[in-house]
Amino acid sequence: MSEVTMRIWRGDPTGGDFENYTLPANEGEVVLDMVHRIQAGPAPDLACRWNCKAGKCGSCSAEINGMPRLMCMTRMDELPADQPVTVAPMRTFPVIRDLVTDVSFNFEVAKRIPSFAPRPREADGTYRMAQMDVDRGQEFRKCIECFLCQDVCHVIRDHEENKAHYAGPRFLMRAMELESHPLDTRDRRELLRKELGLAMCNITKCCTEVCPEHIKITDNGIIPLKERVVDAAYDPIAWLGRKILRRSRPPVLETETAASPA
Amino acid sequence: MSTLGDVKPTPVTLGGARGGPNVRTLRGDRWWVSPAVTVGVLTSFVAYATWAAFQNANYYVGASMHRDLISPFYSPCLTGSCVPGSHPGFVFTWWTISPAILILIFPLGFRLTCYYYRKAYYRGFWQSPPACAVADGHKSYSGEARFPLILQNLHRYFFFFGLILNVILTIDAVMAFRMPGEGLGVSVGTLVLCVNAGLLWAYSLSCHACRHLCGGGVDQFSKHKIRYRVWKTLSPLNAHHMQFAWMSLIFVGLTDLYVRLVASGVFHDPKLF
Incomplete structure (x- = not known):
């Protein structure tokens, strides 16, 4: 043997x-x-x-x-x-x-993500979402919180000091899940840009490589979130469009202490 | 008896002894192959493209050879030094160096800010990190939050310029079916320009910024069904963005090389039918 x-x-x-x-x-x-x-x-x-x-x-x-x-x-x-x-x-x-x-760092970061804030219910007291609206978020909900993506992310793996101002792939993905939720009304983009370190991610995709649930964390979570932040902070044409069409949501600038119920 | 209200969160202490030994990596596989290949291919391409851009010659196969083939590095040829037949009718006379430099700024910016190439060169050249679970090559790290890397956020604007160039290169490919003095036909050069244009379209349409602008920014797809359909169509392409990035990069170099060899008389562009 x-x-x-x-x-x-x-x-x-x-x-x-x-x-x-x-x-x-x-x-x-x-x-x-x-x-x-x-x-x-x-x-x-x-x-x-x-x-x-x-x-x-x-x-x-x-x-x-x-x-x-x-x-x-x-x-x-x-x-x-x-x-x-x-x-x-x-x-x-x-x-x-x-x-x-001790993975409690992750639970503390989770508390900093502003929770789900749905729009008012329909007249009959329900929320209605089409299947096409919820399909995208289903991928993110496969996460088992093994924190392998957080572990492999060099932003905090090799630079302990970044833990104070970087959420990590698992929670950037969570933010994308909430930001793209068809019922959610909050705008977390400024918070992601200023407090949760979205710009610290340099897209090297190790989080996606190690995910045991095969979630496309970078392609479907972090990059779309970065593009949403570009809409809000770095794209003058998008800014002008919002001004002309008067489309904007009140931004959330501070983190919350309560865990998200969603 | 305690209640949930009595439960206080455990404060997190940063620092402390990290898991495992303090070594660069525990990986024993050949993790360095991928970044080494990336460095090799990108360096070769940049060296060739720089050489070709400064040649300012042999980039157009014209009527004297019964063809209408232009190198993608020089199209559109917009300066006063462009050879007859290669420019679209107007030129910038104030530009005195190679016309390729004027054009290549845009695809260079598009690829430099591309989400895939960022991964490739951050790993390969900047060693940040060289591979997964291999220590970062730098002591400090600030990501893309500061100048100049904050300019990566301009990717979508380079994408728009890239689309314009794609349209022009597609017109070049269509014009390549025209063979002055021989009527319409298909040569190897025609096929090369067509494949080049097709790969560049695939690379552009699979771009993450394109996917976002076409529908990814929408929260409620059921209220934007056309944008949803476009997003649904582009998403499978986006999954192959890396492959399109490499294929289009290598083929655009080969296209320039083919046109260059024909234009310099090394061989004649064979007509297929």
């Missing part, structure tokens, strides 16, 4: 290093299975966050052979068999222990 060596980062906020665990290779296993076998055998104290093991809870995010991935969705047979499999915690977030990181 062939064997596989798992090279797993062990440590806490004071520091750490890789430790090797050599195990028999079983057919059909994913990286999370290997971590569980290590916990059941040589290292019962190995810390790892996981829940559904089906790629839907977004808990088991880690860096496998250097790339941000879900441990439960990474098959062992798609990794090079002739070298150790490296598993490290997400680089962008503070480590708690071993493979577990």
Whole structure:
């Protein structure tokens, strides 16, 4: 029976290093299975966050052979068999222990996105939306909040100081979901430009590459949002058109503290 | 008993020990191949285009060779130095250097501010980042928030200029069916100009700014059904923007090369039918 060596980062906020665990290779296993076998055998104290093991809870995010991935969705047979499999915690977030990181930065950013503010209901008390109106937003709602996109984004991965004024791909996508919502009445574009760092994104598309839900975060979320900000702030012809046609929504300039209900 | 109101948010402390070892990357694959290829192809194209733009010769195959082929680098030829037959009837006499420089500013601006090429050159040339999960090549980073990169927001205006050039290059392709002294026909040069125009249209229509302006900026598609249809049509094209960007870039260079070789007499443009 062939064997596989798992090279797993062990440590806490004071520091750490890789430790090797050599195990028999079983057919059909994913990286999370290997971590569980290590916990059941040589290292019962190995810390790892996981829940559904089906790629839907977004808990088991880690860096496998250097790339941000879900441990439960990474098959062992798609990794090079002739070298150790490296598993490290997400680089962008503070480590708690071993493979577990503190992702609370993301929850704080989520609070800064102004919530859904629908227009008044119809006369019969309902909201009506055509299927063509809601189709676009469905893609964004596939997000499982694994935060791999936040982890891989070099704006905060390599520049900790940017966390104070950059929302990150997951939340720029969330902003696009709200901005393009057929019922929403808020204009978040100035906020995105001035406070949430939309211009910090330089479209290198790593967020799209690592998304386990295959959401086109850049093409369908961030770039359309950038174009909307161009409409509002950098396009004199669009500005003139709004003035002549008197079309504008009141801009939201401050972040909110309440989480969005939508 | 505690209630939801008692739950206070946990303050986030920035900084702290980051996950994993402090190394540039843990990737063991050949992540450097893609940025290296990007640098190689873009540098080759820029070197060739610069050389071709300053040649100011062999960009037009005219009536003496029974053809009407013009290089896309020199069309429309608008300066006093344009060879007879290559200009559209009026010229800017104050422009004294190569006519190609006057034209290439616009496609250069369009491609330089293009959302796809931004990814390519930020990764390849600026190393910001060189590849996913590989450390940024710079200690500080301010994105596109300041001058000069804030000018990337002008992309849509370059898109409009690009459309004008596409119309002109399409007219050039149609004119290439006219073979002075031989009537109408199709030569290899005709096909080259047609494919070039087609690829440039595909690149322009798949542009993210185009997709936004045609319908992406609409929130309620059911009230703008024509714009919705256009947006729906352009979205699949947009998904292939990268492929169109590379194909059109390489082919526009090859088109110039073909016209240049025919114009300089290296070989005759073969007539197909």
